[in-house]
Amino acid sequence: xxxxxxxxxxxxxxxxxxxxxxxxxxxxxxxxxxxxxxxxxxxxxxxxxxxxxxxxxxxxxxxxxxxxxxxxxxxxxxxxxxxxxxxxxxxxxxxxxxxxxxxxxxxxxxxxxxx
Numbered sequence: 001x002x003x004x005x006x007x008x009x010x011x012x013x014x015x016x017x018x019x020x021x022x023x024x025x026x027x028x029x030x031x032x033x034x035x036x037x038x039x040x041x042x043x044x045x046x047x048x049x050x051x052x053x054x055x056x057x058x059x060x061x062x063x064x065x066x067x068x069x070x071x072x073x074x075x076x077x078x079x080x081x082x083x084x085x086x087x088x089x090x091x092x093x094x095x096x097x098x099x100x101x102x103x104x105x106x107x108x109x110x111x112x113x114x115x
Contacts, residue, residue, distance in 0.1 A: 002035060002084040006060045016041060021060060021079065023053065034068055035084050036075040042066060049106045056081070069095045 006021045012031050016022065021032040028046040030053060033039060044051040044062055054061040059082040067076045067090060076087040090098065 003082050004032065004035065004079060004084055006055075006082065021062075023060065030062065034071060034073060034075055035077055036068075036073045038071060038073040038075070040068065040071045040073070042068060049102075049109050067095070067098070 002019075004019055004021050006023055008023050008025065010024060010026055012022050012024060012027075012029070016031065016033050018033050018037075019035075021030055023030045023046075025046075030044045030046060030051070032042055034042050044066065046053050052063045054063070060079070061081055062079045065076060065078045065087055067087075068074060069090070074089055076089055078085045078087060
């Protein structure tokens, strides 16, 4: 199992290091290079409808999993307590359904906030 280090920053650096998850609390985002080694930058917005960051004082976790469906590598993995756990690839149908579910969840969340 691979690991990833974390760095809390105000601004995301121009050049990202492999194996580092950069976290900007001020801008509610985290970014890292794809753990498969393809070099793509993976942005994970931190919000109630996107990813949740857990910092236990020593390590970080992101939830839910990270599915890089728009990248050629289509990598899928979890970051839990600075450890990378690869997950199975999703089919095109699963990706489509997952995106629909995400959209429904966002609509429900924002509709709820208007009441």
